[in-house]
Structure formats: structure tokens, C-alpha cells
Amino acid sequence: xxxxxxxxxxxxxxxxxxxxxxxxxxxxxxxxxxxxxxxxxxxxxxxxxxxxxxxxxxxxxxxxxxxxxxxxxxxxxxxxxxxxxxxxxxxxxxxxxxxxxxxxxxxxxxxxxxxxxxxxxxxxxxxxxxxxxxxxxxxxxxxxxxxxxxxxxxxxxxxxxxxxxxxxxxxxxxxxxxxxxxxxxxxxxxxxxxxxxxxxxxxxxxxxxxxxxxxxxxxxxxxxxxxxx
Amino acid sequence: xxxxxxxxxxxxxxxxxxxxxxxxxxxxxxxxxxxxxxxxxxxxxxxxxxxxxxxxxxxxxxxxxxxxxxxxxxxxxxxxxxxxxxxxxxxxxxxxxxxxxxxxxxxxxxxxxxxxxxxxxxxxxxxxxxxxxxxxxxxxxxxxxxxxxxxxxxxxxxxxxxxxxxxxxxxxxxxxxxxxxxxxxxxxxxxxxxxxxxxxxxxxxxxxxxxxxxxxxxxxxxxxxxxxx
DNA sequence: ATATGTTTTATACGATTGTTTAAAACAAGC
DNA sequence: GCTTGTTTTAAACAATCGTATAAAACATAT
Numbered sequence: 132x133x134x135x136x137x138x139x140x141x142x143x144x145x146x147x148x149x150x151x152x153x154x155x156x157x158x159x160x161x162x163x164x165x166x167x168x169x170x171x172x173x174x175x176x177x178x179x180x181x182x183x184x185x186x187x188x189x190x191x192x193x194x195x196x197x198x199x200x201x202x203x204x205x206x207x208x209x210x211x212x213x214x215x216x217x218x219x220x221x222x223x224x225x226x227x228x229x230x231x232x233x234x235x236x237x238x239x240x241x242x243x244x245x246x247x248x249x250x251x252x253x254x255x256x257x258x259x260x261x262x263x264x265x266x267x268x269x270x271x272x273x274x275x276x277x278x279x280x281x282x283x284x285x286x287x288x289x290x291x292x293x294x295x296x297x298x299x300x301x302x303x304x305x306x307x308x309x310x311x312x313x314x315x316x317x318x319x320x321x322x323x324x325x326x327x328x329x330x331x332x333x334x335x336x337x338x339x340x341x342x343x344x345x346x347x348x349x350x351x352x353x354x355x356x357x358x359x360x
Numbered sequence: 361x362x363x364x365x366x367x368x369x370x371x372x373x374x375x376x377x378x379x380x381x382x383x384x385x386x387x388x389x390x391x392x393x394x395x396x397x398x399x400x401x402x403x404x405x406x407x408x409x410x411x412x413x414x415x416x417x418x419x420x421x422x423x424x425x426x427x428x429x430x431x432x433x434x435x436x437x438x439x440x441x442x443x444x445x446x447x448x449x450x451x452x453x454x455x456x457x458x459x460x461x462x463x464x465x466x467x468x469x470x471x472x473x474x475x476x477x478x479x480x481x482x483x484x485x486x487x488x489x490x491x492x493x494x495x496x497x498x499x500x501x502x503x504x505x506x507x508x509x510x511x512x513x514x515x516x517x518x519x520x521x522x523x524x525x526x527x528x529x530x531x532x533x534x535x536x537x538x539x540x541x542x543x544x545x546x547x548x549x550x551x552x553x554x555x556x557x558x559x560x561x562x563x564x565x566x567x568x569x570x571x572x573x574x575x576x577x578x579x580x581x582x583x584x585x586x587x588x589x
Numbered sequence: 590a591t592a593t594g595t596t597t598t599a600t601a602c603g604a605t606t607g608t609t610t611a612a613a614a615c616a617a618g619c
Numbered sequence: 620g621c622t623t624g625t626t627t628t629a630a631a632c633a634a635t636c637g638t639a640t641a642a643a644a645c646a647t648a649t
Binding site: 169260271279298306312313314318324 | 394395397398486489490492493494495500503504508511512527528529531532533535536537538539540541542543544546547549550551553554557558561562573574577578580581582583584
Binding site: 148184185188189 | 596597598599
């Protein structure tokens with residue numbers, strides 16, 4: 132795992148190559164299923180029908196392949212989320228916007244991607260959680276690169292929808308929203324634990340129900356600046 | 361990593377042994393810092409001033425050491441949370457209880473443990489996130505063992521505080537609460553990302569602020585059965 | 590057909606992994 | 620002092636890891 136120094140002076144574009152694409156597809160699929168450390172480059176090569184050396188050839192070290200895998204999963208989802216937010220903002224360019232719509236622009240594309248997505252973005256929950264748990268500089272780098280701008284745009288829209296709220300509170304609550312959403316999206320990969328402990332009351336395999344419960348909870352949490360008991 | 365079959369027919373009590381305790385302490389400390397896979401049994405043995413074979417002697421395979429490490433971190437925190445909830449329920453044994461107090465009984469001990477705790481429970485956020493990301497049966501086993509009863513007790517208390525809410529919604533929102541809390545508790549290990557992106561508006565190193573923002577958000581989210589726009 | 594540049598392959602290297610074995614060190618009872 | 624049972628140790632095992640090397644296969648252009 133420790134890169135000697137060089138590791139990969141030469142990395143191809145990796146985009147306009149069939150095998151490079153197959154390698155990358157296999158990478159985030161296997162990573163999402165078993166974790167970065169538990170999947171070897173040999174596993175990925177075999178799953179992609181390629182030679183292990185082809186991974187070094189196209190991506191360099193394993194760390195760079197992990198970085199690319201994260202990017203491949205998060206970037207298309209962020210495009211969907213920003214498009215949804217753009218729709219909300221464009222619907223009423225000058226006037227006020229509803230906080231429900233802003234929250235939904237984050238939650239709906241994300242939940243649908245994880246439940247019924249067909250592209251790389253369907254691995255969002257697992258890949259993001261794995262990135263969160265790694266805590267290494269080269270991972271933080273790509274995580275920040277993928278989320279800083281998204282966060283600022285959404286908080287700005289939240290502030291536009293709730294002009295009376297101060298910005299600090301909205302930053303906190305954006306983080307809470309992401310945390311709640313990520314956690315419930317991981318439930319299916321935990322054998323639908325919430326469904327089990329709730330005695331079947333919560334259908335964590337139904338995206339519409341997840342979206343509805345999440346949006347209602349988050350919006351209520353954002354609506355009142357202060358709770359009076 | 362693959363256990364041949366036997367691995368450890370004989371495992372000592374592991375409690376009443378100095379070296380076993382040192383090994384376990386080193387285990388969850390190093391695990392929390394670097395992750396289960398990235399820490400080798402040799403790393404743990406060295407940090408504990410013991411021999412690698414002593415780990416097999418006391419704990420068996422690495423998987424069992426991981427299980428014990430998770431238990432050692434979660435169990436004392438759960439005791440604190442249940443004690444706090446017990447206080448809330450005992451304060452008014454027959455009459456109504458406040459949802460604020462129930463939510464705080466979960467959030468306050470957890471956040472304080474992670475920020476200023478001195479026992480194993482201070483590693484809660486990292487260890488739990490690592491457990492979440494592993495997705496293996498032997499991990500799920502100990503996770504469920506450590507949280508099922510806690511969840512039922514808290515949802516019951518939430519229902520007592522909010523008799524008008526149906527149980528399904530409360531189960532959803534318990535999960536949202538845990539997700540939001542866990543996510544914000546991981547922020548310090550991400551170089552205080554929220555503080556950075558908020559331009560210093562959110563002090564994610566201040567436990568009181570984290571508790572206050574979390575409790576307010578979660579309680580608001582639980583208070584109204586349905587949000588009307 | 591020959592030469593050139595790119596992609597893929599088989600193979601090997603050194604390092605590290607979890608775990609086992611068997612001997613050494615230690616403690617307690619008599 | 621010897622014996623018995625427990626703990627600790629050094630050493631080795633087989634397996635797997637990420638990565639590098641250099642030759643083979645392929646494609647393209649002349």
C-alpha cells in the first residue's frame with residue numbers, strides 16, 4: 132500500500148479506452164460492495180477481464196484509482212442535484228422560493244440514484260461512507276473537491292428560502308440533512324435494519340417513503356429558528 | 361484475514377489480565393485512528409508492548425478482537441445514554457415527559473463522550489462509522505446486539521413524549537437523529553470541514569454548540585406530525 | 590512489408606499480512 | 620527443589636498484497 136515514490140509517472144487519459152473504462156466500472160462496483168482495502172487490484176483486474184498491470188498502466192497507484200472511483204460516483208450525482216436546484220431557482224427567478232423545494236432538490240435525486248439509479252451514482256451511499264471512514268489526505272482532497280461548491284450553492288438557496296434564518300444555523304442544518312440522508316440510505320445494506328426493528332412499520336426499501344419522511348423531517352427542522360417548548 | 365477454521369479454540373477471559381487489557385485499549389485506539397484493515401495485529405501488539413501471539417492467545421482471530429473493540433467502545437456509552445433516559449423518565453414517573461429531554465438524553469452523553477470523554481466511549485464516532493462501513497455478518501451481529509434494545513427504549517420514550525405521533529414516524533426520526541449526530545461528530549476528524557466551509561460561523565469543536573444545534577434541529581423535526589407549507 | 594508507437598501480457602520482487610508452533614519464562618503448591 | 624499450570628516469547632508458515640519489468644501482441648502509417 133505504501134507508494135515507493137514513483138509508482139506511476141505515466142498515466143493515460145483513461146477515458147477513451149475500453150479497458151480503462153471497464154477497470155473503473157469494476158473498481159467502484161467492487162469498492163462499494165466490499166470496501167477499498169478489502170478489494171485488491173487483482174480482484175478488480177479479474178472482474179474487468181484485464182491484467183493487474185493494466186491498472187498501473189492507466190491509473191497509476193491504487194490510491195489514484197480510488198480517487199477516480201470516488202469522482203466517478205459523486206460527480207454525476209452532483210450534476211443531478213445542481214440541475215434540480217437550478218430548476219427550483221429558475222421557476223421563480225426573482226421572487227421567493229420554498230424551502231421544501233430546496234431540500235427536495237438535494238434529497239430526491241440522491242435517494243432515487245441509490246434506489247433505482249443505473250449509472251455510477253447508484254453507489255453514492257456506500258462510496259461516500261467509505262470515503263468518510265478513510266481519513267487520509269488524498270481522500271479528503273477529492274471529497275472537498277466534490278462537495279464544497281455544492282454545499283455553498285445549497286446553503287445560499289436555503290438562505291434565500293428562509294431569509295430570516297442566520298447563515299450559521301443553515302450551515303449546521305445542511306450538515307444534519309446530509310448525515311440523516313446518508314444514514315438512512317445505508318439501511319438497505321444493513322439488511323434493512325430499521326424495517327426489522329420497527330416491526331415492518333418503516334419500509335426502507337421504498338424510495339418514495341424515504342424521500343417523504345426525510346424531506347418532512349428536515350424541512351421542519353429548518354423552519355423554526357428556535358424551538359419554544 | 362480468512363480464518364482457516366480453528367483459529368482459536370482457546371480464548372481466555374481476557375478481562376482479568378493486564379496484557380489483555382492493554383491489547384484491547386491499543387486495539388480500539390488504533391482502529392479509531394486508522395481503521396480496522398489498516399491496523400495490523402503487529403501494530404496493536406507493538407503499541408501494547410506485547411507479542412503478536414498474545415493477541416491470538418487472549419482474543420483468538422482478529423475478527424474477534426474487532427468485535428471486542430466495538431463492544432468496549434459502545435457498551436459504556438449506551439450505559440450513559442440509558443442512565444440519562446432513566447433520569448428523564450424518573451423525574452416524572454406517571455405524567456408526561458418533554459421530547460426535548462428525551463432527545464437530549466441521547467445527544468448530550470454522546471457528544472460529550474466524543475469531545476471530552478476519557479474512557480473507550482470517546483472513540484464512538486469513528487468506531488461506529490467504521491463498523492457501518494464494514495458490512496460483514498460478524499460486525500452486524502455486534503452492532504445489532506449493541507443498539508437494538510437502546511433504540512426500542514428511546515422510541516418508546518419519544519412516543520410517551522409525543523403520544524399523538526404514530527410509531528412509524530418516530531422510528532424514521534430516531535434513525536435521522538442518529539445519522540445527523542454521527543455525521544457532525546465526524547467533522548473534527550475531517551479537519552473541521554464545516555467550520556472551514558462556513559467561514560468560521562460553525563464552531564464544530566465546541567460540544568455545547570454542537571449539542572444545542574443538534575437538539576434544536578431534531579426536536580423541531582419531531583414536533584410536528586406533518587409540515588404544512 | 591517494415592518501422593513505430595501503443596496496449597496487454599506473463600512473471601517476478603519485496604514487503605506485509607494473520608496465524609500457528611513449540612520452547613522459554615514465570616508463578617504457585619507442596 | 621520439584622512439579623504443575625499459565626503466560627509470554629521468538630520464529631516460522633503460507634498467503635496475499637501493490638507494484639515493476641520486460642517481452643509479446645496489436646495497430647497504424649509509411
